[in-house]
Amino acid sequence: MIHTEYRYETRSRDRRLFVTLYGEIDHHGAVALREELDALLLRERPARLVLDLAHVEFMDSAGLGLLMGRYRLMRELGGEMAIINPNDRVLKILRLAGMERFFEITRSVKGEKI
Numbered sequence: 001m002i003h004t005e006y007r008y009e010t011r012s013r014d015r016r017l018f019v020t021l022y023g024e025i026d027h028h029g030a031v032a033l034r035e036e037l038d039a040l041l042l043r044e045r046p047a048r049l050v051l052d053l054a055h056v057e058f059m060d061s062a063g064l065g066l067l068m069g070r071y072r073l074m075r076e077l078g079g080e081m082a083i084i085n086p087n088d089r090v091l092k093i094l095r096l097a098g099m100e101r102f103f104e105i106t107r108s109v110k111g112e113k114i
Contacts, residue, residue, distance in 0.1 A: 024059070026063065053087070
């Protein structure tokens with residue numbers, strides 16, 4: 001069995017939930033990560049979810065699905081989502097997939113509406 005290493009850290013403030021992801025977001029780790037993030041979102045019910053991808057080394061289509069699923073859940077909860085700090089490779093994948101149509105993507109926290 002292939003095991004992808006991932007981890008995340010969270011912090012919240014004023015109904016904003018910040019999640020810093022680490023490692024790779026591929027089909028091997030996306031299922032467990034999705035379940036953990038969904039449980040967190042349902043428990044916290046933030047108005048804004050900010051995913052920091054500065055430490056994500058790789059992301060494939062499963063990673064895109066993970067992001068879209070969290071976007072949909074945030075919409076159902078009446079909130080919004082943003083992505084910050086993707087590296088060049090991840091940013092290219094996000095742009096090719098047209099993710100900017102769904103949520104804000106910025107390269108640094110400066111200028112971010114958080």
